[in-house]
Amino acid sequence: MPGRHSARSRRATERKGDLRERAILDTCEALLTHKGYDAMTVGDIAQGAGITRGALYFYFGSKQEVVTALVARTVEHLWERSRVTAQTDEPRQAIAAAMQRTVELWNEHGPVMRTAIDLSLTVPEIGELWKHTADLFIAAITAVLERAGIQAGAAPDQASAMARALCWMIERTFYHASQESREKLQEASATCEHIWLTSAGLIT
Secondary structure, eight states: OOHHHHHHHHHHHHHHHHHHHHHHHHHHHHHHHHHHHTTTHHHHHHHTTOOOHHHHHHHHHHHHHHHHHHHHHHHHHHHHHHHHHHHHHHHHHHHHHHHHHHHHHHHHHHHHHHHHHHHTTTHHHHHHHHHHHHHHHHHHHHHHHHHHOOOSSSSSSSSHHHHHHHHHHHHHHHHHTTOOOOOOHHHHHHHHHHHHHHHTOOOO
């Protein structure tokens, strides 16, 4: 049955390709943690993934492309968490859960998140991924603020503008805290949660 054998081989090849791509991205993330973007090379990534440089170029054309794919994989988690936040009915619960998920994500993928921010102005693909991520988070924060009674709109004291300011405040706070320690991330989370609750009028 040549046709059936061919289909089975193709599926096996696709699975093998998926595993190799995952190994490349996992290695890239480990190298970002231990060497940083500027210091790591395509050779480092290939060696860590257990493949040749030529094999790596079958999947990605450059180090930048590998990092872009890694950022895309990572921000998918942020997108899902933003959707969950936007759909949570009780504002206090939504804020607490959002900040806890943010801490977890920065603990797990801090170097990737920092690299995405660092490259967002110079690598268009990463810039688009990060902008989309920020837009989703802003929309989620806006929804929470409006459910807490903040008036909808783009004026400085209205939900949309407040959400944008909160989003960028959270980004910068976690960016700096993640360079220090997990304890600093927890402190950053508590600070951001307090400011978000205050902005929503839920505490004074």
